[in-house]
Amino acid sequence: MKLFATLLESLLLTPARNAKIGHMVQYFREAPDPDRGYALAVLTGNLSLTNVKSSHLRDLVLQKIDPELFALSYDYVGDLAETIALIWPDTTDDILPTLSELVLDLETRKKSELPGRIAGYLSAGNATERWAIMKLATGNLRVGVSARLAKTALAEFGQKDVQDIEKIWHGIEYPYADLFAWLENRGTLPEIHRHRVFHPMMLSNPIDEKKDFENLKPSDYQAEWKWDGIRVQLVLSDHEKRIFSRTGDDIAAAFPDILDHVGGSAVLDGELLAGRNFQVQPFNDLQQRLNRKTVTSQMLADYPAFIRLYDILFDDEEDVRDLPLNERRLRLASWVARNPSPRLDLSPILDYADWNHLMTLRVQGAEEQGHEGIMLKRYDSPYIAGRPKGPWFKWKRDPRLIDAVLMYAQRGHGKRSSFYSDYTFGVWKDGEIVPVGKAYSGFTDEELLKLDKWVRAHTTNRFGPVREVERKLVFEVAFDSAHHSARHKSGVALRFPRINRIRWDKPPEEADTLSNVERLIA
Amino acid sequence: MPLLRHDLYIEPLDAYIDPPFPVDRAIITHAHADHARPGHKNVLATPDTIGLMKTRYGPHAAQNWQELVYETSLSLGDVTLTLYPAGHILGSAQILLEHKSCRAVVSGDYKRRNDHTVHAFTPVTCDIFVTEATFGLPVFRHPDPMQEIAKLLESHRNFPDRSHLVAAYGLGKTQRVISLLRLAGYDAPIYLHGSCWNCTEYYQNAGVKLGVVRKATGLAKDELKGQIVIAPPSALKEPWSRRMNEPVLAMASGWMTVKQRVRQRGIELPLVISDHADWDELTHTIRDTQANDIWVTHGREDGLVHWCATQGLKGAPLHLQGREDEEGED
Numbered sequence: 001m002k003l004f005a006t007l008l009e010s011l012l013l014t015p016a017r018n019a020k021i022g023h024m025v026q027y028f029r030e031a032p033d034p035d036r037g038y039a040l041a042v043l044t045g046n047l048s049l050t051n052v053k054s055s056h057l058r059d060l061v062l063q064k065i066d067p068e069l070f071a072l073s074y075d076y077v078g079d080l081a082e083t084i085a086l087i088w089p090d091t092t093d094d095i096l097p098t099l100s101e102l103v104l105d106l107e108t109r110k111k112s113e114l115p116g117r118i119a120g121y122l123s124a125g126n127a128t129e130r131w132a133i134m135k136l137a138t139g140n141l142r143v144g145v146s147a148r149l150a151k152t153a154l155a156e157f158g159q160k161d162v163q164d165i166e167k168i169w170h171g172i173e174y175p176y177a178d179l180f181a182w183l184e185n186r187g188t189l190p191e192i193h194r195h196r197v198f199h200p201m202m203l204s205n206p207i208d209e210k211k212d213f214e215n216l217k218p219s220d221y222q223a224e225w226k227w228d229g230i231r232v233q234l235v236l237s238d239h240e241k242r243i244f245s246r247t248g249d250d251i252a253a254a255f256p257d258i259l260d261h262v263g264g265s266a267v268l269d270g271e272l273l274a275g276r277n278f279q280v281q282p283f284n285d286l287q288q289r290l291n292r293k294t295v296t297s298q299m300l301a302d303y304p305a306f307i308r309l310y311d312i313l314f315d316d317e318e319d320v321r322d323l324p325l326n327e328r329r330l331r332l333a334s335w336v337a338r339n340p341s342p343r344l345d346l347s348p349i350l351d352y353a354d355w356n357h358l359m360t361l362r363v364q365g366a367e368e369q370g371h372e373g374i375m376l377k378r379y380d381s382p383y384i385a386g387r388p389k390g391p392w393f394k395w396k397r398d399p400r401l402i403d404a405v406l407m408y409a410q411r412g413h414g415k416r417s418s419f420y421s422d423y424t425f426g427v428w429k430d431g432e433i434v435p436v437g438k439a440y441s442g443f444t445d446e447e448l449l450k451l452d453k454w455v456r457a458h459t460t461n462r463f464g465p466v467r468e469v470e471r472k473l474v475f476e477v478a479f480d481s482a483h484h485s486a487r488h489k490s491g492v493a494l495r496f497p498r499i500n501r502i503r504w505d506k507p508p509e510e511a512d513t514l515s516n517v518e519r520l521i522a
Numbered sequence: 523m524p525l526l527r528h529d530l531y532i533e534p535l536d537a538y539i540d541p542p543f544p545v546d547r548a549i550i551t552h553a554h555a556d557h558a559r560p561g562h563k564n565v566l567a568t569p570d571t572i573g574l575m576k577t578r579y580g581p582h583a584a585q586n587w588q589e590l591v592y593e594t595s596l597s598l599g600d601v602t603l604t605l606y607p608a609g610h611i612l613g614s615a616q617i618l619l620e621h622k623s624c625r626a627v628v629s630g631d632y633k634r635r636n637d638h639t640v641h642a643f644t645p646v647t648c649d650i651f652v653t654e655a656t657f658g659l660p661v662f663r664h665p666d667p668m669q670e671i672a673k674l675l676e677s678h679r680n681f682p683d684r685s686h687l688v689a690a691y692g693l694g695k696t697q698r699v700i701s702l703l704r705l706a707g708y709d710a711p712i713y714l715h716g717s718c719w720n721c722t723e724y725y726q727n728a729g730v731k732l733g734v735v736r737k738a739t740g741l742a743k744d745e746l747k748g749q750i751v752i753a754p755p756s757a758l759k760e761p762w763s764r765r766m767n768e769p770v771l772a773m774a775s776g777w778m779t780v781k782q783r784v785r786q787r788g789i790e791l792p793l794v795i796s797d798h799a800d801w802d803e804l805t806h807t808i809r810d811t812q813a814n815d816i817w818v819t820h821g822r823e824d825g826l827v828h829w830c831a832t833q834g835l836k837g838a839p840l841h842l843q844g845r846e847d848e849e850g851e852d
Binding site: 069076 | 663
């Protein structure tokens with residue numbers, strides 16, 4: 001546990017990517033099996049103690065610490081794990097078990113025994129070890145390591161290609177003994193069964209209109225609408241049917257209407273959309289179907305769903321990911337022809353002459369049909385897991401903009417924990433400012449310092465971690481779309497709002513009105 | 523007429539304690555810039571506080587200087603004034619005011635830990651205790667400073683080719699870190715950024731034993747290799763620090779308790795060494811004073827005020843202007 005705690009702390013305190021990789025490689029060398037496998041699972045987000053909820057940990061500490069003092073401390077530290085690690089009042093001379101022993105113990109205990117065990121471990125560690133245990137228990141590391149970076153370190157440790165690891169990653173389980181054996185040249189690359197698993201998706205990068213287009217040839221790129229649903233992977237075989245979200249969560253249970261109407265054998269990539277007879281309905285409709293474990297027949301009737309297909313990864317048993325996109329597209333079309341379904345169709349390919357033409361299509365599509373934008377994919381691109389730079393681009397519609405007034409600011413979490421970085425803003429309605437949304441991004445670190453200072457200097461009221469501020473500062477807020485919402489007081493909800501510009505110069509009287517915002521509702 | 527107002531104005535004396543703006547009569551707890559400002563007409567403080575203020579601001583930073591040594595009472599009309607050691611930095615004092623039957627203590631900044639560079643904090647019983655709350659939350663429990671210095675020395679052994687650049691405030695913290703290093707047996711010369719120099723010299727002249735210190739400025743690049751160098755936090759970002767080869771960036775501060783803060787500052791080697799009281803010291807000290815009225819300033823007032831209420835004490839937050847809200851001199 002000590003080694004793992006030290007690793008987590010080093011990762012947190014090392015900003016440089018290569019130095020982080022160095023720390024992980026060093027750890028994979030030093031730590032024994034199965035500990036390093038458990039650590040890898042934690043770093044990649046594949047292992048969290050499902051029986052332990054952060055609310056349990058909070059309850060545990062609240063038996064020992066005044067709730068008000070705990071709340072103030074949490075607000076100050078901005079990280080639950082660290083707050084509990086620091087505030088924990090007891091210490092014993094007990095020896096902490098190894099990482100794998102600790103995980104096994106906490107995974108197999110009866111629920112009623114858990115609090116006592118965790119309390120015992122917390123008391124046995126020092127503040128850094130307690131912090132690592134808490135990170136482990138809450139599954140929320142926030143040490144600046146992505147799953148991808150951990151796999152990159154793993155590849156470097158074994159001097160292997162990270163793509164080989166990506167391809168099998170979702171088919172293997174911790175503590176990854178076979179994987180480490182292969183990395184240390186003691187065994188072969190583990191084989192996986194394609195039907196049971198999620199295959200990491202290929203993702204795109206936003207296009208930089210000023211720089212990228214001059215280097216791109218229209219004849220190299222297939223263009224499609226960027227459909228406004230959620231990206232899914234459909235895995236079909238004789239035995240199983242699954243729908244995975246982009247993050248690999250199996251969401252099939254909520255979509256029996258689709259599964260009942262599809263057959264065949266393949267792994268397909270597409271967009272989950274709401275609509276009847278392939279008539280796409282707004283994202284809001286789809287949202288009624290998301291994040292549910294079960295679904296009522298009423299919902300199935302009101303908000304039917306379908307999948308619009310983009311790509312094919314496995315054609316029956318054959319892995320076609322290394323074929324170029326144009327060949328995969330032919331395979332996909334032929335597969336759909338052989339396996340017709342009222343819930344599957346093909347994402348059409350747009351016909352365009354040059355970038356200017358495509359730009360016109362993009363604006364028309366956005367204005368007339370509410371399209372989110374356009375996808376550009378190189379005809380010769382293989383299907384590469386992750387977000388490789390170059391083969392695929394997304395070209396989003398121009399965001400909608402409003403000028404809104406800052407109303408409240410809240411302290412951020414993680415690396416922004418001491419700063420007021422979460423902003424609630426509003427617009428004018430009958431001579432008052434009413435809140436319409438909250439934004440956390442879009443500003444530079446430098447601007448954050450200035451905003452933080454401004455918030456502190458213009459506070460009129462404090463509610464716990466939230467400060468109310470004078471209605472003086474105008475943000476130009478960008479967002480993807482606006483919707484009616486019964487949940488928000490203003491009756492409007494914005495999708496993906498972010499701060500486009502800080503209008504230090506603009507008087508609040510010139511900010512937008514609620515009716516301006518309502519006009520932007522799709 | 524109350525003896526003391528919430529802005530630390532003493533009505534019967536027409537004097538302010540640590541005022542953030544120039545006044546006729548100022549009583550200064552210690553020489554840190556957010557407590558001691560230049561430009562007052564009359565300043566009363568301990569001899570070392572006055573000496574340090576003159577060192578930093580020049581001899582004419584005030585028109586008249588009045589020295590008062592620790593634990594010697596001065597009667598001014600019907601108010602009696604006595605200074606007691608606060609243990610924060612050299613010369614730092616708590617101010618006891620006695621007026622009729624009321625005793626008020628303004629503690630300035632203080633700590634209770636062992637520190638060879640200062641006079642140890644003396645608890646003073648009183649009715650009104652004005653306490654700082656820089657680390658006024660129970661997440662702040664400062665470890666033994668020797669354990670922190672051991673981390674620095676271990677890193678120094680592990681990376682003998684790198685300089686160790688320790689960020690420490692120039693007055694108080696710099697000298698404390700040197701003193702701790704000496705206590706841990708490190709006897710090589712310690713190199714100082716120019717802005718840490720004058721106060722260190724003052725400490726040495728005042729009889730504080732700090733061993734051999736050298737200026738880190740104007741040296742050839744290789745001379746700082748493998749050395750411990752102390753500089754103020756602001757210098758970490760200056761081109762000055764680039765003169766060193768891949769320095770290990772350390773910082774000695776109570777703020778180093780919180781890992782996310784360490785990360786924000788880009789510190790590799792956090793050293794939790796503080797010249798302020800941690801949560802336990804704050805609460806113990808409040809009990810030691812036996813005061814019923816606790817005025818809380820300088821930091822996380824809410825936590826300490828709440829704690830006072832749970833102890834049946836009357837706590838009041840003072841939002842004094844001019845004090846650092848977050849990371850000031852500590």
